[in-house]
Amino acid sequence: xxxxxxxxxxxxxxxxxxxxxxxxxxxxxxxxxxxxxxxxxxxxxxxxxxxxxxxxxxxxxxxxxxxxxxxxxxxxxxxxxxxxxxxxxxxxxxxxxxxxxxxxxxxxxxxxxxxx
Amino acid sequence: xxxxxxxxxxxxxxxxxxxxxxxxxxxxxxxxxxxxxxxxxxxxxxxxxxxxxxxxxxxxxxxxxxxxxxxxxxxxxxxxxxxxxxxxxxxxxxxxxxxxxxxxxxxxxxxxxx
Numbered sequence: 001x002x003x004x005x006x007x008x009x010x011x012x013x014x015x016x017x018x019x020x021x022x023x024x025x026x027x028x029x030x031x032x033x034x035x036x037x038x039x040x041x042x043x044x045x046x047x048x049x050x051x052x053x054x055x056x057x058x059x060x061x062x063x064x065x066x067x068x069x070x071x072x073x074x075x076x077x078x079x080x081x082x083x084x085x086x087x088x089x090x091x092x093x094x095x096x097x098x099x100x101x102x103x104x105x106x107x108x109x110x111x112x113x114x115x116x
Numbered sequence: 117x118x119x120x121x122x123x124x125x126x127x128x129x130x131x132x133x134x135x136x137x138x139x140x141x142x143x144x145x146x147x148x149x150x151x152x153x154x155x156x157x158x159x160x161x162x163x164x165x166x167x168x169x170x171x172x173x174x175x176x177x178x179x180x181x182x183x184x185x186x187x188x189x190x191x192x193x194x195x196x197x198x199x200x201x202x203x204x205x206x207x208x209x210x211x212x213x214x215x216x217x218x219x220x221x222x223x224x225x226x227x228x229x230x
Contacts, residue, residue, distance in 0.1 A: 033217060040222070042222035043160075043206065043220040045217055048217050058217065090159060090160065094218075103148060103165075104165065105218055106162075107152075107159040107160040107161075108159055109158065110158075110159050
């Protein structure tokens, strides 16, 4: 079954305590990305990766880091979380190289992060 | 640059009534267009997508959408809404080359009343 998994699903932490949210996909997709979702602001892209070792900033990259050492994994790292990073985070992967009707973006179930 | 506008933040419809959610996009050529649904507490699920060909596309859960190039629109429709359709709906646009991120609208929240 095509799947994007994220862990943890829920996390409460304190300001400044480094954390990592993992993301893994089983579809051999080249493209992966991270979004945050906030009320009234919709989905905003944080970072994306076109392939292994290739990452690029999205619309709201400040305060976040990513890495893409393997095709299936794309962790999101918050080195020093702050309360304004309290949000719902989604990982996604996409089959853009398939082209045409096979270009579909799949989303993970989300990680709800609270930074106190 | 690509952009997507969903003019309606919140829509309320009665169960059994028809539904139309609006989506307008900005893109220089024919884009790839998507509709996603997010049920409360869930991730985003693809409802349908348009790439080329027939401008009326059918999706899951009885939804359809029509691509109108002249109006730069890709409105989502359903003839008879069910209470389980209450959710947030997102329209997205992508480039046919595929090598740029999808751009999402801010979403439309659908409430269904009895």
